[in-house]
Amino acid sequence: MAVTNVLIAGVGGQGAVLASELLALAAIAAGKDVKQGEFHGVAQRGGAVFSHVRFGDRVYSPMAKRGDVDFLLALEKLEALRYAHFVKPGGTIIINDHKVEPIRVGDERPYPDDAIEALENRGFNVVAVNATEKAIQVGNHRAANVVLLGVLAASLDIPDEVWDETLRMRIPEKLLSLNQQAFSAGRQVTDN
Amino acid sequence: MKRLMSGNEAIAQGAWEAGVLFAAGYPGTPSTEVLERLAGYDEIDAHWSTNEKVAFDEGIGAALGGARTMVTMKHVGLNVAADPFMVFPYAGTNAGFVVLVADDPGMYSSQNEQDSRYFAKIAKVPILEPADAAEAHDMTKTAFELSERFETPVMFRTTTRLAHTRGIVKPGERVEAPRKEFSRKASQYAIPVYARFRRPELEAKLDKLREFAEEFEGNVIEEGSADVGIVSHGIPYQYVKEVMPEASVFKLGMIYPLPQEKLREFCARFDTVFVVEESEGFIEGEMAGFGITNVIGKERFTNIGELSADLVAAGLKGEAVPADFAQDLNILPRPPVLCAGCAHRGVFSTLKKLGVLVTGDIGCYTLGCLPPFDAMHTTFCMGASIGNASGFNRAGEENVVAVIGDSTFLHSGLSSLVSAAYNQVPTTTILLDNGTTGMTGHQEHPGTGHTLKGATAPAVDYETLIRAVGIEHVEVVDPWDLETTERAIKSGLAHDGPAVVIAQRHCNLLPEEKAREKTAYAVVPEDCILCEDCFMTGCPALVWEDDHPFIREWECVGCSMCAQLCPVDAIALTEEA
Numbered sequence: 223m224a225v226t227n228v229l230i231a232g233v234g235g236q237g238a239v240l241a242s243e244l245l246a247l248a249a250i251a252a253g254k255d256v257k258q259g260e261f262h263g264v265a266q267r268g269g270a271v272f273s274h275v276r277f278g279d280r281v282y283s284p285m286a287k288r289g290d291v292d293f294l295l296a297l298e299k300l301e302a303l304r305y306a307h308f309v310k311p312g313g314t315i316i317i318n319d320h321k322v323e324p325i326r327v328g329d330e331r332p333y334p335d336d337a338i339e340a341l342e343n344r345g346f347n348v349v350a351v352n353a354t355e356k357a358i359q360v361g362n363h364r365a366a367n368v369v370l371l372g373v374l375a376a377s378l379d380i381p382d383e384v385w386d387e388t389l390r391m392r393i394p395e396k397l398l399s400l401n402q403q404a405f406s407a408g409r410q411v412t413d414n
Numbered sequence: 415m416k417r418l419m420s421g422n423e424a425i426a427q428g429a430w431e432a433g434v435l436f437a438a439g440y441p442g443t444p445s446t447e448v449l450e451r452l453a454g455y456d457e458i459d460a461h462w463s464t465n466e467k468v469a470f471d472e473g474i475g476a477a478l479g480g481a482r483t484m485v486t487m488k489h490v491g492l493n494v495a496a497d498p499f500m501v502f503p504y505a506g507t508n509a510g511f512v513v514l515v516a517d518d519p520g521m522y523s524s525q526n527e528q529d530s531r532y533f534a535k536i537a538k539v540p541i542l543e544p545a546d547a548a549e550a551h552d553m554t555k556t557a558f559e560l561s562e563r564f565e566t567p568v569m570f571r572t573t574t575r576l577a578h579t580r581g582i583v584k585p586g587e588r589v590e591a592p593r594k595e596f597s598r599k600a601s602q603y604a605i606p607v608y609a610r611f612r613r614p615e616l617e618a619k620l621d622k623l624r625e626f627a628e629e630f631e632g633n634v635i636e637e638g639s640a641d642v643g644i645v646s647h648g649i650p651y652q653y654v655k656e657v658m659p660e661a662s663v664f665k666l667g668m669i670y671p672l673p674q675e676k677l678r679e680f681c682a683r684f685d686t687v688f689v690v691e692e693s694e695g696f697i698e699g700e701m702a703g704f705g706i707t708n709v710i711g712k713e714r715f716t717n718i719g720e721l722s723a724d725l726v727a728a729g730l731k732g733e734a735v736p737a738d739f740a741q742d743l744n745i746l747p748r749p750p751v752l753c754a755g756c757a758h759r760g761v762f763s764t765l766k767k768l769g770v771l772v773t774g775d776i777g778c779y780t781l782g783c784l785p786p787f788d789a790m791h792t793t794f795c796m797g798a799s800i801g802n803a804s805g806f807n808r809a810g811e812e813n814v815v816a817v818i819g820d821s822t823f824l825h826s827g828l829s830s831l832v833s834a835a836y837n838q839v840p841t842t843t844i845l846l847d848n849g850t851t852g853m854t855g856h857q858e859h860p861g862t863g864h865t866l867k868g869a870t871a872p873a874v875d876y877e878t879l880i881r882a883v884g885i886e887h888v889e890v891v892d893p894w895d896l897e898t899t900e901r902a903i904k905s906g907l908a909h910d911g912p913a914v915v916i917a918q919r920h921c922n923l924l925p926e927e928k929a930r931e932k933t934a935y936a937v938v939p940e941d942c943i944l945c946e947d948c949f950m951t952g953c954p955a956l957v958w959e960d961d962h963p964f965i966r967e968w969e970c971v972g973c974s975m976c977a978q979l980c981p982v983d984a985i986a987l988t989e990e991a
Contacts, residue, residue: 233748246418246580256418257546259579261522268954269750283656283723284546284579284649288736303745307738324748325954328785331746340743 225278227286228374230367231305232297233322234262234269237367241295242273244371248388249277252380259284268325272305293377295370297353298322299337306341315346316373318353318366349373349412356407365404372408382409419583421576424547425514426451427583428554432510433591434458435481438469440825441854442488443523444577445516449486450857453866457588462857462866465796465825466491470498470513477511477567480593482558486514489528490795494826499567500537504612505603506565506619509594510558516572519692520720523574523853525776525795527719529693534569534670538616540623541569541669542632543648547581553632553667558591564623571669573692575649575720624671632667635680643684644730645677645697650690650715653726661730672697674704681706688714688730692721752781754955755971757919760893761817761844762787763950763975764900770813770907773802775827777819778853779846786952790817797826803841804834813907816843821851821859824874828883834912835884842906842913845876846893848921856924880914887913894919896978922971934970934988935977937963941984948976948985 228245232238239260246258260273274285288308294315296302302317309315323333334340342348353369368389375385385405393401419427425448429437437460439449453460463469466487473485487495492515499513515533518524534541542557544550554570561568601608627633640660647666654663664680666672681687681701689698689711698711714729715721727733752758762782765772766789774780774790775798783790792802803816818827823845831843851857858864863873880888887909889902899917906913920927937948939962948956948963955969956976965976967988977985 234750243418243580250416250418250582255582257579257581258418259575261578268748268753270748281581282652284575284581284652285722287656287723287727288738300745300748303743304740304748307736307740323957324746325751325952326746327749327751329746331744334743334745344739 225276225281226293226378227291228275228293228295229272229286229291229305229308230275230295230297231270231272231301232367233301234271236271236297237364238271238273238297241297241367241371242275244368244388244392245275245374246277247392248380248384249275251384251388254278255281257281257284270301270304272301293374295374297367297370300324300334302341303334303337306344306346309346312345312347314349314377315341316349316351316370317341318370319350320352320354320366351408351411353408357404360403360407361400365400368401368404369408372405373411375405375409376412416582416584418580419547419551420447420578420580421544421547421550421572422447422578423451424551424583425554425570425572426455427585428551429484429512429558430455430458431586431588432555432558433482433589434484434558435591435593436460436473436476437484437486438463438472439486439514440464440466440469440491441851441857442491442516443854444518444572444574445486445488445491445514446854446857447577448484448514449866452484460866462859464860466495467497470495473511473513474498474502477507477509478596480509480596482510482591484512484514487516488524489515489517489530490524490526491515492530492533494796496533499533499539502567503538504609504616507561507567508565508596509591510561511567512554512557512561512570513567514570514572516574516577517693518574520574525793527693529696530569530571531669531696532694534571538620539567539569540564540671541571542667543571543669544576544667545648545651545665546576547579547583549667550576551583551585556632560626564619564626566619566623573649620671624674627668627671627673628676630668630673633673633676634665634667635676636663636665638662641684643680643687644690645680645687645701646690647697648692650692650721650726653721653723654690654730656723657727658730666697669697670700672700672704677701678704678706681708684708686710690715690721690726690729693717749784750781751954752778752952753922754953754969755922755973755975757848757893757917757921757973758782758846759951759953760896760899760973760975761846761917762789763952763979764896764903765789765815765817766950767900768903770815771806771811773799773806773814773816775799775816775818775822776853777822777846779817779819782817786950796822797830800827800830800834800841800843803843804830804837804839807839807841814841815903815907816841817846818843819852820845820847820849820861820876821857824860828879831880831885831912831914832883838911840910840912842903842909842915844903845914845916847876847916847918850921850924852921852923856921876916880916885912885914887911888916889914890916890918892919893917894973894975896975932970932972934965934967934972935974935985936965936967936988938984938986941982943982943984945981947979947981950979951975
């Protein structure tokens with residue numbers, strides 16, 4: 223009956239949609255019902271993108287209710303703030319400690335550099351990881367999405383073999399090793 | 415074998431299994447991926463048409479010719495195809511004909527919210543609407559059976575949420591649908607005197623569809639434990655099940671015509687019944703027409719925007735929707751922007767400088783209406799810019815410029831340009847030719863030299879075409895060259911007849927452009943006088959850092975527009991900086 227709700231948010235081009243597809247595929251491979259609904263506007267780059275992934279015995283709605291999300295995976299700090307209201311009280315927010323300045327369209331408001339503290343102060347379980355840096359270490363900053371999936375994997379009931387199988391199925395051969403390393407780098411974050 | 419598929423992918427899979435032989439459409443979010451997927455099947459002849467009416471007309475021909483056919487479009491595309499859509503039902507189809515129409519509640523990528531279900535009612539065409547990807551897959555096959563059984567076009571209606579939500583689908587095998595012979599009966603297809611005979615036959619067909627609706631297995635009552643009755647459909651059904659699994663739900667898969675008797679029996683069991691539907695109160699209105707009045711509908715479930723589980727919980731149970739504290743935090747929005755070095759930036763910074771009135775059109779370049787450009791003053795629908803500019807001119811506005819993309823021009827701008835040429839309206843049209851259909855994700859069109867299936871094709875020669883319709887003042891410029899672009903627009907405006915400037919530069923996101931060797935520009939801080947002129951293109955690669963403009967080398971595509979705007983040559987290629 224229980225459904226796990228994950229919300230993945232980021233900036234267009236960061237791979238939020240791919241990360242949610244990987245999570246959905248892993249959940250199917252683990253024998254669960256899945257719905258994954260993504261939200262984006264027109265196809266230009268640089269806008270906010272977010273995606274709900276819900277899995278369990280039977281999933282109806284493609285999006286979780288506000289206050290029902292178990293895990294928010296934010297590929298960028300400002301986007302963590304933008305979608306945190308979906309997270310349940312005391313729920314987990316895994317944040318890439320990375321800033322992407324939005325392009326300002328006549329808007330002078332400052333970037334909220336204190337995003338992580340602000341979310342901690344609201345009682346969320348915040349796990350801040352510099353996933354972009356870890357991704358650069360394994361070879362490409364674009365793998366930050368998979369680093370964060372690795373961090374999330376530690377809290378989910380999906381076996382590591384299933385994750386590896388999923389990466390093999392979905393990631394092209396030439397990028398597979400990079401993504402496997404990125405996943406492990408994230409997986410090790412909470413192992414200590 | 416279970417597969418993860420979006421609603422759009424599932425529809426394409428279902429259509430392939432149903433034996434579809436021909437498919438046509440025009441890109442439009444959220445419908446685009448259906449045709450892209452259909453093109454991936456060898457058995458299906460799929461192509462992009464110049465617009466939705468053309469696709470629909472081609473579809474009619476193919477279906478009458480005996481091939482199972484799908485045509486795809488977004489809601490506003492059906493407006494373009496409305497003419498054949500309204501008349502085709504009089505004739506009826508031969509082989510199965512399904513028109514996929516994707517509505518966009520919430521306007522994620524549209525200029526309006528429009529409930530296409532009303533269109534089908536006017537056309538007297540049945541509507542099927544699935545509630546998730548698995549249903550979309552199965553129901554697509556049903557749509558073709560229905561179409562052939564009743565010899566009618568069928569509207570397959572989806573929404574953004576259905577189209578873009580992935581779920582588990584169990585694909586099946588393709589079953590070939592043999593080509594059906596076309597019989598040449600003018601009485602079925604031509605002139606008013608025959609249409610008058612067809613008119614009552616159309617009503618008789620609708621009566622048969624009404625009987626079918628009563629038996630259709632896609633209209634299903636899911637009995638619940640609580641004494642609450644709900645009528646719903648599509649994605650809203652999922653929200654209902656999420657927030658009130660204990661209710662009895664009459665789930666409608668066929669939205670028009672509705673199963674009147676079954677609905678009447680269902681509603682008689684409850685004091686009041688909730689009707690939970692997205693957009694307008696279409697089902698509620700039909701039920702009112704049946705005399706079913708113990709209904710709570712749009713008074714609780716807004717007709718504006720997209721519904722959600724939260725909004726449905728609020729409507730059914732009076733639950734408060736949890737606050738979005740991001741609003742209290744007053745955080746920055748992150749709007750979509752034109753890419754770094756996008757050629758449209760050159761045109762719009764020039765238009766801003768010239769201060770002319772600009773009528774716009776549909777594409778990435780519609781973002782020209784936002785700062786720092788503020789250089790687009792109207793945008794309505796595909797192909798509108800040129801006609802709108804002509805009208806402004808007739809009202810006495812002298813300096814009017816229409817901007818229109820290449821794909822949009824071929825879609826429905828060309829006929830307006832012919833009209834402007836014919837009537838010698840002295841407006842200037844800028845054809846933004848970026849060599850692709852940019853906004854919807856780089857689809858081929860008749861100007862690209864390639865088809866959806868990857869074959870080479872003749873590419874439209876815009877200059878020759880435009881001259882051929884009678885426009886003498888035509889100039890081709892590179893929009894990265896700001897001085898030439900400005901001179902050409904001014905020259906067009908000074909000309910006393912219609913003028914066209916073709917601003918030609920490929921979209922930076924096309925594979926060959928991405929692969930191009932690029933040299934970035936950089937600001938030389940010692941030379942910079944902090945005048946901010948370089949920011950006039952609004953390029954996302956250019957930011958403030960350490961109190962002077964800074965170019966993010968990894969984003970810069972080397973367009974040089976900021977360097978051209980710099981009055982003191984403080985921006986140079988990185989090799990020289």
